Amino acid sequence: MSNDRGYYGEFGGAFIPEILVATFDELIRQFRKVKDDPSFWQTYSDLMSNYSCRPTPLTFAENLTRHFGGAKIYIKREDLNHTGAHKANNVMGQGLLVQRMGKTRVIAETGAGQHGVATATMAAKFGFECTIYMGEVDVKRQRPNVFWMEQMGATVIPVTDGTRILKDAINEAFRDWVTNMDNTHYVLGTACGPHPFPEMVSFFQSIIGKEARQQILELEGKLPTRVFACVGGGSNAMGLFSGFPDNSVECVGVEAAGYGLHTGQHASRLCSPDATVGVAQGYKTYFLQNDDGQMKETHSIAAGLDYIGVSPILSRMHQKGEARFESATDKEVIDAVKLTMKKEGIIPALESAHAFAGAFREAAELSSDDIIIINQSGRGDKDIFTIADAFGDPKWREFIKEKALDYK
């Protein structure tokens, strides 16, 4: 898929400081070993079925299907993973690798907090020390996840530099790593960063697509017409898309349009003209940056999509027309959450709801012979504060006010 420096066409690479070269050499060596060893995949998938409810179901969304009157809608339920998101797939895989490398400490960045929670969980299970870097803005908007990480024994460090979101947490994690790489592994949470991370994270996430493909063939006896996934760094999208390399299946990635693409306040790298190719955080891809190459502020209601860059593998797929990229605004996303809850009793994470919003836009124009799969990358419970605010629920407001009085 990639060459040995991790290039996908012009994208990818490993722009790392000299001090980390030896660490990356070792990581690549270990990763190659496990990737080529079929017994490793068995160990990994046994662990995921025993610890994380895999295979996750492929749920037929009967009511949504009837509502739109077009394609049959299926939902891949990554929300049912232990810790509530697809992030667990990557984290448990890297955890097994950490054991093999004999390291004793893990660090991670987190945006929505899902990757942080998954990493803290893995560290607790495997007995690693754990430090999580999280932008100060995200600490505020994802407080429940911070609570859980700390309860599981992780140290959560709020990052107060830069824009104080995901990218700044990544910078801080690298700064920790260049000091402590002897005993520490950096569990990068998405299919970005220097080689081998894009390939390695996609490898572990491919469990989503493998299952979904088998499940839809069993249920329907044919492949879907389109598959939809939200795109932050791109790991859940890579996971789903990799199961459907067929020409007959259209892969659709949905990015965050925030307040709207025309406002400049969004996180759409592939479907807006605002991003250009650059090199940052160790890899080459499309970045939201100015003409000088300084990164811009991004915005999304979903912390996990609020990021300047995107997987180099997706940039390549975009360039070759192997995937289509769309976007959904904060408002469309909230509407999609409401509809999915009312019709199916399922609460998608705000990140995942971008994929739902994108699919809803297209479902009606397809026929009942068509099938679409939406990747529900995570569950929305973590977003209760943001969603309650967006819904403007007066009873929730009252509850929070009363609760605050209890603490006085």
Add this chain to the structure above:
Amino acid sequence: MLKKYIQKSLKTKEILLMTHIVVGYPSLDASMKIVEEMVKAGVDLIELQIPFSEPMADGPVILKANQKSLELGTTVKGCFEFAQNVSSRFDIPFLFMTYYNILYKYGVQSFVEDMVKVGIKGAIIPDLPPEEGLEYEEAMKSNNLCPIYIFSPTTTDERMRYISSCGKGFIYCMARKGVTGKTTQFSNELDEYFEKCRKNTSLPLAVGFGVKEKADIDYLKGKADIAVIGSQTIRLVDEKGIEAVGDFIKGL
């Protein structure tokens, strides 16, 4: 060119001194005054850091200086103008230090050509390993500029020889792991590492990361050709003002 300058200067000094500033921090005017103080105090080379929004290899002091400079509106074009000013006013070599995206967005070829125009002699790009820097290396060398590459305590002998073959001017040796600005214990434990660096390159050696006082520099005499002071002068400007820089450097 740089190599010759370094070798010539070493005839009269035991060790040379390279200092560092972030262009535009705490302001463009202040940057100019700081450079002036440094040159007057006898500094041999100066790194001008073009600020970047994601300075991954820098510790808190230089990171904050990058951010502040950008907030004040420093641009890449502004840094080139600044470079032109200082290199025409002062008779020592100036180098750029920045991250690769700054060159990439500017266009590597144009960036290098403009470096020549403003009189910059070389560049240090900490997130550009030589394997990724072929276009840059070629552009630099064909314009007679020095791409300065880095040795670290984890670099193998074989890799040091490879890096040395890509570099020109001198080699920058990181004295320890980590980011800029933290303390380094300069003790005989480092002897072996510096001997290894020496053995694997014929280029002069600059040592940086955690060099901040006279004792550090005394230790480095005879082991390194250039001592690099980074975060310490920024800290000094923050705490005691620009005027303190000259005396600090003379004291080294």
